[in-house]
Each structure stands twice: as structure tokens, then as C-alpha cells.
Amino acid sequence: MVQLSEHQKNKKTPGTMSKDMVNIPSTNTDPAYRYKMPKLESKVEGRGNGIKTNIVNLKAVSDAIHRNPEYVCKFFGVELCTKSSYTDKEREGIRATVMGSHQTAVLQDLLDKFLHLFVLCPTCGLPEINMKCSSKGEIKGNCAACGWNGGYSGAAQAHGISKLIQKLELEGSGAKKLTKEERQALRAEKAKKGQGGDDDDDDEDGDDSDDDKKKKKKDKKDKKDKKDKKAKKGSKEDSDEEDDDGSDEDGKKKKKKKDKKEDKKEKKDKKEKKSKKGSKDDDSDDDGEKGTKSTKSASPVDDEDSLTKHKTEEVLETITKLKEII
16 A cells, blocks of 8 residues: 655645634634634533533634634633633643533634624625724724724624723723823813913014914904803893783783773663663653553542533423423
């Protein structure tokens, strides 16, 4: 049999992929894909409550994807809801552990999720993003392949490892997130520098600085005057509106009073008219009663006159008869 040398054994044919290497991400099955990373290797250690999973080649994987291994280890802990730790000591070496017993396939799936959130470009999908963090704490990046530049997605910004990324990226870049007091101190220093000139400048520079100061003062005064004028105008308009509102309210009150007085007068007039009508009706009733009384009183007199007339006629008739007889 022909024995192959170690070089021939390790030699790979083009288009083939090593068993120990996978694409970035591992879901990409293209054998000719140029972006590769070592396949995750893990082993379970301990037992009982102290059982944990040791990720053996986390440093090599993180170097291949150009990310801090602490980010990946912390990501595993957050996603699995357990404790995770990454240490790099001289005597102990590199140790990346996740509490609990976890299969390698589960960890590989979580690594792919990490790649989609923090490594792959959102436009071209290649792992060419250089991660950085702004002073405000926003995680940003720029793609070396397509030129994309911007902030990471909302899911990445809100993830549990975002604070760790902000902290380590700011420390690595040398820029630190300033506190409120430090910002105020810097503003005060800038204001002092803007107001005062340098003592080492020449006279001409001093004159220029004086002119600049005067111009700045004039500009400030003009701005203040404009603001005061606007404020006065606004206050006048408000007062005018209040006066108008007050006058309108007074007019409404006066109208209401007038309406009430007119209603009262109309009611009084109606009452007086009614009382006058009632008095007239009473007078007419009295006149009618008087007429009836007079008729009643006149009727017996008429009866007496008629009786006397009748009697006189009878007497005259009797007299005439007597004369005839005689």
C-alpha cells in the first residue's frame, strides 16, 4: 500500500469543506463560501448542582468572526437564562463556561443567532462589519464590503449584552461615557475659554479678541432684546385676549340683566291688563244687577196705576148708569 505523507493527508481539494470548519453562519451550505469559522466544541463537566458546559474553542471562533469572546459567552448565558463566565488567566488559560448541561447543536444555533444580530451586514449579509459604539451608548457599525454605515437593529440594541458591548467598546476605543457632572464641567470650561482670551497672544490678537467679544456681546444683547420683545408682544396679546374675554362676559351679563328686566315688565303689564279686565267685568255685572232691581221695583207701581185707572173707569161707568136711570 502507498503511504501518504502528513502533507498529503492534510491537503484539501478545492471546493471541499473541512469537517472542523463551517460557514458563517452555519446555515449557509455553500461549499465554496469564503467566510468560515471553526465548528463549536463543548463538553459537559461536573455533576449535580455544579454541572456546567465548557466551550473549548470559543476563542478561535470569536477570532474568526472578529468579535470579543466575552460577547459570545455572555450571549449564551442570556439566551439560556443561566450564568456564564469567560476568563483568560496565565496559569489556568482560557475558560468559557455556561452553567448547566447544553448540547453542542443548541450552542451552534445560538451562535448563528448572534451572528445575525451582531456580525452579519443587514444589506449584503457578509461578516464584514466593524463594530463601534458612540458616546451616547448606541451600537453602530460600518461594512467593509458594501459600505453600509449605521446603527444596529432594535433587537440588537435592546439585547441583554448591549450594555457589556457598550462598556467594553468604549474602554477599548479610549472614549468613556461622560457623566452628567463631567459634561457640565466641560461646558463650563468651554464657556470660560470662549469668554477669556489667551495671555500669550500678541496685541493684534488681543484687539481681534476684544472685537470678537464686543460682537458676541452685541449679538447676545440683540437676541435678548428680540426675546423680550416677543415675550412682551405675547403678554400684550394675552392681556388683550383676556380683556376681550372679560368684556364679552360683561356684555353677556348685561344682556341677561336686561332680558330679565324686560321679562319682569312684560309680566307686570300682563298682570295689570288682567286686573283691569276683571274690574270692567265686575262693573258690567253691577250695572246688570241694578237694572234688574229697577225693573223689579218699577213693576208694583205700574200695577197700582193700572188698578186706579180701572177703578176710576168703573166709577165713571156706574155714574153714567145712575144718571141714565134718573
